[in-house]
Amino acid sequence: MPSHRHQAPNLKSMLKQIQTAVGHSCEWIGLRYTSDDTRTIVAKNGKYDYSGEMLLAGIMVEVMFDGQIAYSATADLSSAGILRATESAIKWAKLAAPFRIFNFTVEQRPKAVGHYISPHLKGLDKLSYKEILDTLIQTSERLKCADEIIYSHAYSQLAQRQMHFVSTNGSDFQTEILIGMTDLQATAMRAGESQTRTHIDGLKQQGLESMEREKFLHIAERVSCEALELLSAPNCPSDTRDLLIMPDQTVLQLHESIGHPLELDRILGDERNYAGHSHVKLSDFGKLQYGSKLLNVTYGPTHPNALASFQFDDGGAEATKEYLIKDGLLVRAIGGAESQARAKVPGVACFRSSLWNRAPIDRMGNINLEAGDSSLAEMVKATQKGIIMRTNRSWSIDDYRRKFQFGCEYAQLIEDGRITTTVKNPNYRGISVPFWNSLKMVGNQSTVEALGTFGCGKGEPNQGIYVGHVVPACLLENVEVFGGGK
Numbered sequence: 349m350p351s352h353r354h355q356a357p358n359l360k361s362m363l364k365q366i367q368t369a370v371g372h373s374c375e376w377i378g379l380r381y382t383s384d385d386t387r388t389i390v391a392k393n394g395k396y397d398y399s400g401e402m403l404l405a406g407i408m409v410e411v412m413f414d415g416q417i418a419y420s421a422t423a424d425l426s427s428a429g430i431l432r433a434t435e436s437a438i439k440w441a442k443l444a445a446p447f448r449i450f451n452f453t454v455e456q457r458p459k460a461v462g463h464y465i466s467p468h469l470k471g472l473d474k475l476s477y478k479e480i481l482d483t484l485i486q487t488s489e490r491l492k493c494a495d496e497i498i499y500s501h502a503y504s505q506l507a508q509r510q511m512h513f514v515s516t517n518g519s520d521f522q523t524e525i526l527i528g529m530t531d532l533q534a535t536a537m538r539a540g541e542s543q544t545r546t547h548i549d550g551l552k553q554q555g556l557e558s559m560e561r562e563k564f565l566h567i568a569e570r571v572s573c574e575a576l577e578l579l580s581a582p583n584c585p586s587d588t589r590d591l592l593i594m595p596d597q598t599v600l601q602l603h604e605s606i607g608h609p610l611e612l613d614r615i616l617g618d619e620r621n622y623a624g625h626s627h628v629k630l631s632d633f634g635k636l637q638y639g640s641k642l643l644n645v646t647y648g649p650t651h652p653n654a655l656a657s658f659q660f661d662d663g664g665a666e667a668t669k670e671y672l673i674k675d676g677l678l679v680r681a682i683g684g685a686e687s688q689a690r691a692k693v694p695g696v697a698c699f700r701s702s703l704w705n706r707a708p709i710d711r712m713g714n715i716n717l718e719a720g721d722s723s724l725a726e727m728v729k730a731t732q733k734g735i736i737m738r739t740n741r742s743w744s745i746d747d748y749r750r751k752f753q754f755g756c757e758y759a760q761l762i763e764d765g766r767i768t769t770t771v772k773n774p775n776y777r778g779i780s781v782p783f784w785n786s787l788k789m790v791g792n793q794s795t796v797e798a799l800g801t802f803g804c805g806k807g808e809p810n811q812g813i814y815v816g817h818v819v820p821a822c823l824l825e826n827v828e829v830f831g832g833g834k
Contacts, residue, residue, distance in 0.1 A: 393559030406704035415451035501579025639784030655816030720790025791820030
């Protein structure tokens with residue numbers, strides 16, 4: 349599968365031309381070139397189903413005039429096209445400046461110089477299209493291991509991003525990222541009831557080393573067997589018990605009930621119209637006990653291979669690991685330099701854009717839950733009446749990210765310190781802060797997985813962006829659980 353990387357424009361030369369053309373009509377100018385090459389291959393029920401490639405590339409021009417920031421994007425990469433975009437951004441900055449809500453300075457756009465290349469062993473040219481498709485077809489065949497498996501798919505998405513940013517105050521940094529992800533799924537049906545098991549593999553920065561045929565075939569056997577097992581399983585009980593969530597569920601629980609509420613633009617009200625507000629207040633930082641003392645959540649943009657690792661955010665802030673929640677106490681927001689200046693609370697390097705024609709906003713990057721000291725066996729042994737839940741299949745959370753309800757694909761009861769019965773249609777509900785304060789054991793490094801999401805949505809116009817989460821298994825006490833529908 350050869351890479352279709354194309355020649356990026358000479359941004360430094362273009363910036364000099366723009367400076368000559370517009371003179372001193374604004375305080376600062378930045379040019380951000382972004383190219384995203386995404387390839388998708390799908391096999392369904394043991395046969396080829398779909399393949400496609402999407403290449404998106406262009407330049408975002410950013411200017412600062414009289415403390416007001418404005419943007420204009422263009423897919424015309426000629427000098428004339430970029431100059432027109434610059435003049436448009438300057439026009440909008442001048443129109444908006446009298447009504448600005450905050451007086452920004454170049455301090456919010458620090459000088460950044462560097463080159464980040466994501467770790468990978470095999471580039472996109474190391475396997476042919478046929479080799480990848482053959483692996484997916486064989487995997488979907490293995491998933492469809494019985495007549496009661498009515499649907500199977502093996503889905504692969506490979507993404508390559510190039511970004512180059514230069515500015516009039518000396519920034520010059522590049523980012524090159526490769527991501528390989530595979531989604532395996534089997535649906536079983538009996539007497540009108542269906543059950544689905546899913547395994548998502550490789551939500552991390554990596555190359556085609558993710559396409560391991562024997563590993564996928566082994567996973568496919570487990571996934572299809574568990575889908576069949578669920579057809580005979582009793583429904584999840586409806587009561588209160590300890591809940592052990594495995595990493596593939598911890599990831600969404602962390603994302604929805606900690607990640608989004610800590611986004612500083614939500615707290616400031618910027619996102620209220622589209623993606624919701626937050627129950628967190630500016631006065632909560634340094635005071636709110638968000639969880640038990642076992643809860644330690646970090647912003648980890650330099651974590652090896654994690655999905656959203658980088659050297660600088662799209663505003664030029666250097667990416668460093670920071671605690672958001674330390675020993676359960678809320679200490680830092682997910683907010684970039686602009687929001688930090690407005691709110692006067694500490695944040696992180698999280699000013700990110702999803703595409704060439706989207707302006708950066710406060711976004712989660714790698715939001716990680718730090719490992720604890722307990723093995724999975726120790727957490728099970730410590731539980732008298734509990735349930736293990738795996739793999740999210742549904743979720744609901746209010747606009748303030750306070751009350752939530754999650755459904756999972758697969759669950760097992762824990763009785764007197766032992767795993768006993770598999771149950772189907774498991775769900776649980778809670779309220780974010782009390783829920784995390786009920787955290788009583790956190791899995792050690794042996795339980796940790798690097799996961800995330802390709803398309804976390806936010807902003808107007810919408811921005812779907814990749815977010816990483818490195819998480820362990822977690823045990824929480826006295827959680828309301830209940831069985832759901834078919």
